[in-house]
Amino acid sequence: MNFLQTLLTLTDTIPDRKATWQESLELIGVGWGSIFLVIAIVIVVIIILNKMFTKK
């Protein structure tokens, strides 16, 4: 399941148990990876904005 699907299939409940180590590892991969993806998009947008509005 990719991170977008993960975000879109939210439920209102969090199970009352400990996470397994596989789930924890998955959270590191998906969570940390997702931040980089969002940041990459933001970087591209800032570069575009700077190019658009910088006076030549």
Added chain:
Amino acid sequence: MAALFENVYEFGMGFISNGNWKEVVMWLIGAILIYLAIAKDMEPSLLLPIGFGAILMNLPGVELKTIEVLFRFGISEEFGELFPLILFIGIGAMIDFGPLLSNPKLMIFGGAAQFGIFFTFFMASYFFDIRDAASIAIIGAADGPTSIIVAQELGSKYLPAIMVAAYSYMALVPIVQPPVIKLLTTKKERMIRMPYEAMEVPKLTRILFPIVITIITGLFAPDAVSLIGFLMFGNLIRECGALNSLSETAQKVLANLITLFLGLTIAARMGAEEFLQTETLLIMALGLVAFIFDTAGGVMIAKLINLFLPEGKKLNPMIGAAGISAFPMSSRVIHKMGLKEDPQNFLLMHTVGVNVSGQIASVIAGGLIMSLVYNFG
């Protein structure tokens, strides 16, 4: 006259048998927090009200409905975690994203330095259930309002301990970060100079940035939108140029007032029975783990990028550590470390850019971790 001593007598009689000694321990904890705030200048605007509130809430036979009301109104989910979100308007108005906008690539380190959050979740999962592990992990966001909101949204019972840990470690950044950075870098790496080329950031970029960030975050991490939205609203007030007096009010009066109430309000959950548990010590330890691995994440990604950069273009890996959100403390600490290694090495503008991107990344991380744990089946 007897009535005057009745409360004291009952408190003394139940000192051991009723566990009233725990309340005295809470007075001591409150006194330590006040001492750290005043004598050591550690986050005084928060640790002082938290410390005083801890004493106030643990006086025998005293019920402080005002603080309970403040908690319900300011932090509980019922009213949408009002205080931390409003505080974000003030923080947003304080931050100049200029250094980041002139060198957006620095944002990578904002993301890198969130590693501690996810690693701490891994560690905390051995001891706590999912909702508490995620709430404890977010101490690594190095951002008080984000920690409060995530812990409240996930329904963690350890909110006060998480808050005390988050704000204490933010104040301890000058002690926590340097040894980790030194351990992971060589002297040669710490001496790498990074010339700063000042770039004029267009006014329109500054105005559009908070709006665009809010939209992107809303699309990819909907649970972070309240956090990032209020932060960026504050920044829009600052950058638009039409609301200068509002911006000033948000930066000073609003932020100070909310911080004052927030500290007292957190103390509402610092009753002895609730706070004095072995779990509190464990949370403090895990908070330290989060800050250490945040720092390590930022430094190691910078070192990784350096493998692909030619000589002369290499990054000083210390700047990666500024990606934790503790703004502006972390950027100053790393700038000073650079100066200590080489008095002509001015890293400040780079570290400020990384540090403000850490502010954004930590909020996104908060939203993501909420989204992801909801998905645990």
